[in-house]
Amino acid sequence: xxxxxxxxxxxxxxxxxxxxxxxxxxxxxxxxxxxxxxxxxxxxxxxxxxxxxxxxxxxxxxxxxxxxxxxxxxxxxxxxxxxxxxxxxxxxxxxxxxxxxxxxxxxxxxxxxxxxxxxxxxxxxxxxxxxxxxxxxxxxxxxxxxxxxxxxxxxxxxxxxxxxxxxxxxxxxxxxxxxxxxxxxxxxxxxxxxxxxxxxxxxxxxxxxxxxxxxxxxxxxxxxxxxxxxxxxxxxxxxxxxxxxxxxxxxxxxxxxxxxxxxxxxxxxxxxxxxxxxxxxxxxxxxxxxxxxxxxxxxxxxxxxxxxxxxxxxxxxxxxxxxxxxxx
Amino acid sequence: xxxxxxxxxxxxxxxxxxxxxxxxxxxxxxxxxxxxxxxxxxxxxxxxxxxxxxxxxxxxxxxxxxxxxxxxxxxxxxxxxxxxxxxxxxxxxxxxxxxxxxxxxxxxxxxxxxxxxxxxxxxxxxxxxxxxxxxxxxxxxxxxxxxxxxxxxxxxxxxxxxxxxxxxxxxxxxxxxxxxxxxxxxxxxxxxxxxxxxxxxxxxxxxxxxxxxxxxxxxxxxxxxxxxxxxxxxxxxxxxxxxxxxxxxxxxxxxxxxxxxxxxxxxxxxxxxxxxxxxxxxxxxxxxxxxxxxxxxxxxxxxxxxxxxxxxxxxxxxxxxxxxxxxxxxxxxxxxxxxxxxxxxxxx
Amino acid sequence: xxxxxxxxxxxxxxxxxxxxxxxxxxxxxxxxxxxxxxxxxxxxxxxxxxxxxxxxxxxxxxxxxxxxxxxxxxxxxxxxxxxxxxxxxxxxxxxxxxxxxxxxxxxxxxxxxxxxxxxxxxxxxxxxxxxxxxxxxxxxxxxxxxxxxxxxxxxxxxxxxxxxxxxxxxxxxxxxxxxxxxxxxxxxxxxxxxxxxxxxxxxxxxxxxxxxxxxxxxxxxxxxxxxxxxxxxxxxxxxxxxxxxxxxxxxxxxxxxxxxxxxxxxxxxxxxxxx
Ligand SMILES: Nc1ncnc2c1ncn2[C@@H]1O[C@H](COP(=O)(O)OP(=O)(O)O)[C@@H](O)[C@H]1O
Ligand SMILES: [Mg+2]
Numbered sequence: 047x048x049x050x051x052x053x054x055x056x057x058x059x060x061x062x063x064x065x066x067x068x069x070x071x072x073x074x075x076x077x078x079x080x081x082x083x084x085x086x087x088x089x090x091x092x093x094x095x096x097x098x099x100x101x102x103x104x105x106x107x108x109x110x111x112x113x114x115x116x117x118x119x120x121x122x123x124x125x126x127x128x129x130x131x132x133x134x135x136x137x138x139x140x141x142x143x144x145x146x147x148x149x150x151x152x153x154x155x156x157x158x159x160x161x162x163x164x165x166x167x168x169x170x171x172x173x174x175x176x177x178x179x180x181x182x183x184x185x186x187x188x189x190x191x192x193x194x195x196x197x198x199x200x201x202x203x204x205x206x207x208x209x210x211x212x213x214x215x216x217x218x219x220x221x222x223x224x225x226x227x228x229x230x231x232x233x234x235x236x237x238x239x240x241x242x243x244x245x246x247x248x249x250x251x252x253x254x255x256x257x258x259x260x261x262x263x264x265x266x267x268x269x270x271x272x273x274x275x276x277x278x279x280x281x282x283x284x285x286x287x288x289x290x291x292x293x294x295x296x297x298x299x300x301x302x303x304x305x306x307x308x309x310x311x312x313x314x315x316x317x318x319x320x321x322x323x324x325x326x327x328x329x330x331x332x333x334x335x336x337x338x339x340x341x342x343x344x345x346x347x348x349x350x351x352x353x354x355x356x357x358x359x360x361x362x363x364x365x366x367x368x369x370x371x372x373x374x
Numbered sequence: 375x376x377x378x379x380x381x382x383x384x385x386x387x388x389x390x391x392x393x394x395x396x397x398x399x400x401x402x403x404x405x406x407x408x409x410x411x412x413x414x415x416x417x418x419x420x421x422x423x424x425x426x427x428x429x430x431x432x433x434x435x436x437x438x439x440x441x442x443x444x445x446x447x448x449x450x451x452x453x454x455x456x457x458x459x460x461x462x463x464x465x466x467x468x469x470x471x472x473x474x475x476x477x478x479x480x481x482x483x484x485x486x487x488x489x490x491x492x493x494x495x496x497x498x499x500x501x502x503x504x505x506x507x508x509x510x511x512x513x514x515x516x517x518x519x520x521x522x523x524x525x526x527x528x529x530x531x532x533x534x535x536x537x538x539x540x541x542x543x544x545x546x547x548x549x550x551x552x553x554x555x556x557x558x559x560x561x562x563x564x565x566x567x568x569x570x571x572x573x574x575x576x577x578x579x580x581x582x583x584x585x586x587x588x589x590x591x592x593x594x595x596x597x598x599x600x601x602x603x604x605x606x607x608x609x610x611x612x613x614x615x616x617x618x619x620x621x622x623x624x625x626x627x628x629x630x631x632x633x634x635x636x637x638x639x640x641x642x643x644x645x646x647x648x649x650x651x652x653x654x655x656x657x658x659x660x661x662x663x664x665x666x667x668x669x670x671x672x673x674x675x676x677x678x679x680x681x682x683x684x685x686x687x688x689x690x691x692x693x694x695x696x697x698x699x700x701x702x703x704x705x706x707x708x709x710x711x712x713x714x715x716x717x718x719x720x721x722x
Numbered sequence: 723x724x725x726x727x728x729x730x731x732x733x734x735x736x737x738x739x740x741x742x743x744x745x746x747x748x749x750x751x752x753x754x755x756x757x758x759x760x761x762x763x764x765x766x767x768x769x770x771x772x773x774x775x776x777x778x779x780x781x782x783x784x785x786x787x788x789x790x791x792x793x794x795x796x797x798x799x800x801x802x803x804x805x806x807x808x809x810x811x812x813x814x815x816x817x818x819x820x821x822x823x824x825x826x827x828x829x830x831x832x833x834x835x836x837x838x839x840x841x842x843x844x845x846x847x848x849x850x851x852x853x854x855x856x857x858x859x860x861x862x863x864x865x866x867x868x869x870x871x872x873x874x875x876x877x878x879x880x881x882x883x884x885x886x887x888x889x890x891x892x893x894x895x896x897x898x899x900x901x902x903x904x905x906x907x908x909x910x911x912x913x914x915x916x917x918x919x920x921x922x923x924x925x926x927x928x929x930x931x932x933x934x935x936x937x938x939x940x941x942x943x944x945x946x947x948x949x950x951x952x953x954x955x956x957x958x959x960x961x962x963x964x965x966x967x968x969x970x971x972x973x974x975x976x977x978x979x980x981x982x983x984x985x986x987x988x989x990x991x992x993x994x995x996x997x
Contacts, residue, residue, distance in 0.1 A: 071597065072825070078599045079491055085483030086492070086501055089573065092566050093504055096515060099522045111529075164418035172412055173419070184423050190620075190702060192627025194673050195429075195695050198680050202688050203432050238422055268408030289510065296512025298630035299673075303680055323514050323630070330521070330634045336529070348518045352511065359510040363503065494804065590841035590903070593799060594854040595831030595910050604857065609844055 100352060103345035114342035123346065129309040129325070131340035132332075138343055140350060142309040146226065146319030150301055151294040153230025153315060154237060158294070159287055161234075162241025166283075169242070170249040171271045182243075189239035196236055197303030200228040205304070209316075219316050224306025227315035232300050237290040244289065248282025248369065249275055281369040285362040292358035296351060298323040322347045433699075436692035445693050449642040450675060454686035459694050462675040464644035465557070465637070466626060466701075468664055469671055472561030473568065473625050478618055480565075481572030485614075488573070489580040490602055509570040517634025520563025525635050527552035545659040550666055555636030557645050558665040563631050568621040575617020579610040612716035619709040623702050629673040639678040641670040672698050727956040727980040727992060750775035750914060750944040751796060751833075756810035758791055758800065765791045767968045768810065773961075778936060778945045780959030780976065782952055784991065788968040789948040790838075793916050796946065797833035798826050814914075831858065834907035838919040840899035842891035847883050850891045850902055854910035869909050877905035878935050897928025904935065915939065917947040921954065933958050952992060956980055964988045 107113040115123070118138045126139025165185075169178050205221070205228045214221040221227075252275050260270035276283070306318030307328050320328070326344050334341045448458020492498040522528060531551050540547040553559045583606050591601040607614075646664030648654060654661060672694065679691035751773040758766035765788045773779050781789045794800045795812060798819060812819045819829055831854075843850050851870045852860075860866060870887065874880040879901045883894070891902055900920055907915060917936070921929040936945060936958050949955050955962055956976060963973040964987070972979060972988045983989040 069825070071827075075597050075599050079487075082483045082487035082491060085480045086487040088480055089484060089505055089508055089569060090501055092519075092569070093508060095523060096511065096519050099519055100515075103522070161418040161421055164415040165422065168412075168415035168419045172415060181419055181423065184426055187706075188422055188426055190623065190627075190706065191429075192629065192673060192698060192702075194627065194629045194676055194680070195433075195699070198676070198688075198691055198695060199429055199432070201680065202436065202692075203428070235422075235425055242422075266404060266408050268404070268411045272411065292510060296510075296514070298512065298514045299677070302630075303677070323512065326514055326518070327630060327633055330517070330636075336526070345518065348515055352515050355510060355512055356507060359507050363506060586837065586839060586841040587843060589799065589802070589837065590843065590906075591853070592802060593797065593830055593835035593837075594857070594907065595827050595829075596853075596857045597827050600857045604853065605843055 096352065100345055100349040103342055104349045111337070114339060114346040117339045117342070118346075127311050129320075131329075131343050132334075136340065138339070138346075140322075140347065142311045143320055143322045143325055143347065144350075145311050145313070146305065146309065147295055147321040147323070149226045149313060149315065149319055150230045150233060150297075150305055150321055151291055153227060154233035154294040154297075155287075155291055157231060157234030158237035158290060159241055162238040162286075162290070163245050163283060165238070165242045166245035166249055167271055167276070170246045171267070171275065185239040185242055188235070189243075193236065193297060193299040194303070196232040197300040200232040200300060200304035204228040204231055213316060221316040222306070222318045224304065224308075224318035225316050226305050226319045229301045229305035229321075230315065232304060233294045233297050236297065236300065237293055240293060241286050241290045244286030245279070245283045248279040248286065251282070252278045279369075281365050281372075285366040285369065288358045288362035288365070292355045292362070295358075296323065296355050298327060302327045322351050326351075433692050433695055436689055437696050440689040441693040441696055445690075446697070450640055450670075450678070454684060454690050457679070457687070457690045459672060459675055459697055460649075461641045461644055461670050462672040462694070463697075464648065465641070465669040465671040465674075468557045468645050468669065469561050469564060469632075470622055470626060472558060472665060473564040474618070474622060476562060476565035477569050477572050477621070481569050481618075481621075482576050482614060484569075484573045485576030485580055486602060486607075489577050490598070490606065505570045505573055509574070513567055513628055514630040514634065516563055516567045517631035519566065520559060520631060520635040524553045524559035524562050525555055542662070545662045547662050548666060553666075555638070555668055556666045557669045560632055560635045560637060560669065560671075561665070563635050564625045564628060567628065567631060568625045571621040571624065572618055575621060576610075576614045579613025579617060580606060582613060583609045612712055616709045616713045616716075619705050619712070623705040623709075626701060626705075627673055627698060629677055632671055632674055633677070636668075637674045638668050638670050639674060641668065645669050672701070727952055730953060730956040748775045749773065751812070751814055751946070753795075753812045754810055756792075756795060756808065756812060758788075758795055758808045759806060760791075760803070761805045765968055766795070766808075769970045771963060771970055771973055773944065773946060775944045776940060776942070777960040778940050778947060778958050780955035780962045781946065781948045781965060782950065782955050782962060782991070783965035783971075785950060787965045789950075789965050790918050792965065793835075793918050793946060793948050796914070796916055797830050797835055799830075799835060801826060831910045832912055833914040833916060834910060834912035835916040836900070836903050836907055836918070836920050838922055840896065840903050840923070842894070842899050842902055844890065844892060846888050847891050847894070847902065848887040851906050851909050854906065858910065873905040873908045876908055876939070877901045878931060878938075879905055895928075897924045897931060900924060900928070900932060901935065904932075904939075908939075912943065914944045914946065917945065919948050919950065922949070922951070929954070952980075964991065966991070 102108045102111075102113065104114040107116055123138055123140055125141070126137050127141050128137035128139050129142045130137045165181075169181065173181070201223075205223060205225060208231075209225065209227055210221050213219045213227075256274055256278055257270060260274040265273070301321050302324035305321060305324065307320050307324060308318045309320040309325065310317060312319065325347055329341065329344045444456075445458045446463070447460050448456060449461050450459075451457040488498065488501065492501075529552075535554060536551045538549040538551055540549070550556065553562075587605050587609060588601055591605045596604070645667045646657070646660035646662075648657060648660045648664060676691050676694040676698065679687040679694060682691075749772045752771065754770050756766055756769040757764060769792060781792065783789055791800065795808060796819075800806050800808075808820070814829070814833065818824070843853065845853075848870055851873050852866045855866060855869050860869075871880065871884075874883065879898060882898060883889075883902075891899065894902060900923075904915075904917075904920070921932045924932065933954065936947065939945060940960075947955075947959065959976045961974060962976040962979040964971045964979065964983075964985070966987050972983060972985045974984075979988065980992060983992060
């Protein structure tokens with residue numbers, strides 16, 4: 047065994063391994079990497095820009111511009127029960143809008159979460175592979191329908207052909223043509239595909255062994271589904287619920303069309319309400335002069351909306367990650 | 375063998391005992407719950423299907439007799455019988471063109487960085503979490519972002535609008551500053567809105583390319599970018615395109631952000647005055663002007679009709695919705711076709 | 723097996739053993755005290771080896787002993803894996819391949835690699851082979867066509883595919899795909915070919931073709947082949963190194979390693995007492 051490292055070529059010849067200082071090619075590689083990094087940074091900049099815009103218009107003004115909360119106290123914003131930015135006597139209390147939002151989202155959750163979860167259970171535990179193959183694209187179509195179509199559906203079909211016949215003609219309630227219930231119903235329909243597909247993923251990632259152990263103990267299919275699989279997948283399901291509610295809170299067009307534009311502090315689902323999102327649309331459509339408190343209130347509302355949805359999304363994200371850690 | 379295992383007596387006779395295997399009353403009620411549970415789950419699933427059927431049937435019913443060639447080629451009108459969606463179609467076409475122009479290259483670039491280059495640092499993890507959160511930000515918030523940064527540009531240009539004119543030989547580029555309520559403002563806003571979706575879809579497509587392809591390329595002395603450019607991107611392109619189409623089809627139906635950046639509800643012109651594809655070639659100045667002109671879009675016109683006080687407009691709205699859904703259907707079908715063809719063609 | 727490994731070697735080399743034994747071959751690649759770490763786990767321990775030029779060097783040893791890892795340090799393919807590091811030195815003709823100024827791309831062009839699992843690109847046969855020259859800047863169609871033809875001929879694949887160069891490489895059989903990958907690495911005009919169990923996924927007929935090919939290629943190339951098939955090592959290689967638990971236990975002419983192993987571990991492995 048010869049151990050001397052005798053070079054075959056002179057060092058000068060081997061130098062073709064070396065790059066001539068910084069070659070054009072290497073420079074190009076570095077440049078491309080830099081450009082791609084900037085592309086990735088765009089998403090971060092977007093987030094920062096959203097926060098910047100919302101904060102500078104609502105909390106700390108920049109330059110001569112005063113922010114919303116420099117004109118209106120946070121206390122009034124949170125406790126006042128009237129929201130009348132367009133009237134001569136202005137009141138900026140978010141409660142009516144918050145109430146409208148929660149009413150619609152609540153109705154949506156009442157419909158969308160159980161139905162979504164039940165179809166997830168059906169698709170993952172009961173349905174034949176063929177049924178699943180046929181039904182899943184339908185859910186995807188439902189998820190892809192623009193929200194304005196759901197708004198139309200609520201206004202033109204749900205209220206006159208479902209809510210009014212049942213609740214007005216039969217039960218004697220007074221149902222306004224714009225009402226929280228119709229908005230809640232269509233938003234509920236809208237979140238079904240999301241809940242169903244995320245929950246189904248959660249149910250399916252419960253290990254096979256757990257299922258078999260359940261059956262081995264002499265459980266019925268119902269016992270296994272309801273007592274073994276559902277509890278095991280609970281955090282994944284919870285994550286999907288949170289995301290769906292966050293979606294319902296942020297939903298705009300369907301709610302604007304179906305629930306109307308009256309900021310009233312009510313829990314009556316047959317009345318017209320204004321949500322945070324439909325107020326924002328309302329201001330943007332009107333001629334509110336830029337710089338007035340009523341214009342800037344749009345940013346304060348948007349900030350509230352952003353924080354609520356962000357909190358729920360983050361929570362959902364972390365619950366989901368915990369869930370994955372357990373099973374993957 | 376036959377002596378050892380006697381066939382269990384058939385269960386037809388309820389009375390016959392089967393060595394403790396018979397159903398008790400308790401197990402029977404339990405079974406009933408099980409059946410009810412399965413029934414509820416099944417009904418929930420079919421509920422969605424039923425909703426879809428009712429929705430489509432209702433739309434067809436409401437639009438029956440209203441959706442014709444005139445509806446497609448007319449401008450909007452105060453008379454329901456004459457109202458059409460031509461301006462909305464052209465507005466949406468311009469919007470989608472510019473939205474794709476901005477979001478697709480940047481989105482794919484970001485995905486490439488995150489999948490192929492990014493070191494596993496905290497910044498990378500942050501970018502990734504940030505992406506999933508951005509996808510959950512309500513679209514109206516993007517609208518506010520667009521309104522402030524693109525339409526008003528933070529009010530940095532004062533009350534008077536300035537115009538930046540650039541002569542290009544065959545025409546003049548006239549860029550208003552701030553961008554104001556124009557096609558470009560809206561397209562930029564929609565680009566930011568769908569960017570997270572594009573990035574995540576592209577990331578998935580890149581991840582599906584097996585590492586062996588990359589190693590094979592590196593072993594031949596290819597640089598990182600050469601490997602991506604010549605191997606990884608071509609192999610993942612169908613997947614990326616599928617994701618892009620789905621993301622863009624989401625942007626087509628978006629209404630709220632367009633309202634925020636000032637889409638016009640009632641418009642009887644098209645951006646740049648371009649009214650048919652031939653104009654794109656014969657009217658270069660119109661093409662240059664189009665991104666900086668006011669616009670409407672299909673969903674905005676629908677909203678206008680939905681909110682109209684005249685009752686007949688609900689039929690016009692239904693016709694508009696059918697047009698929108700057909701556009702979406704075509705896009706989704708092409709995405710599915712693309713995906714299927716690619717899946718059957720390339721097997722690693 | 724009917725023939726001992728030593729017999730295989732002797733039969734194969736016949737008179738030529740004596741000739742090549744007389745000449746001290748030039749050293750193409752050498753390592754000194756090369757250790758390699760995947761994060762915390764050490765996969766190579768102080769490997770010192772000299773790999774002669776224009777020779778086939780076989781690396782044998784039980785699975786997981788670090789053969790692939792070692793091979794991949796020779797053209798720095800391990801750089802791609804995150805969290806790895808090495809100590810010690812690798813020289814290619816006296817040049818330290820880990821020198822800061824070394825361009826890995828240039829290194830990998832000179833030190834080609836063929837993987838265990840064939841990795842044809844999802845492109846045409848032609849494009850697979852032309853890929854290396856193309857990324858190196860070769861654009862002329864005629865030159866590319868010449869390269870493709872000569873590489874396919876050298877890889878003994880030309881006769882089978884000459885009339886369907888435009889077809890997808892994925893349509894080839896497993897053995898053909900592997901020869902295509904060999905042809906592909908020849909197209910960058912390397913000096914060294916690293917082969918990581920190139921025939922382990924192939925049927926005996928394809929394996930024989932690859933072995934013939936290796937035998938022919940050593941006229942012009944320095945070949946390092948990892949194999950856990952000892953008959954293969956005996957059939958194709960001139961020198962053999964035995965790896966065990968990340969260490970190079972023994973290295974010498976194939977004849978000596980198989981006939982008179984110096985180390986007990988080598989003998990145990992060769993005689994099939996473990997592994
Ligand atoms: N990418 C990797 N990450 C971490 N450990 C690895 C990796 N590749 C190989 N190893 C470890 O290094 C050791 C040597 O592996 P390898 O070089 O593949 O062995 P061989 O090719 O001889 O079978 C093994 O213990 C293996 O588990
Ligand atoms: Mg190996």
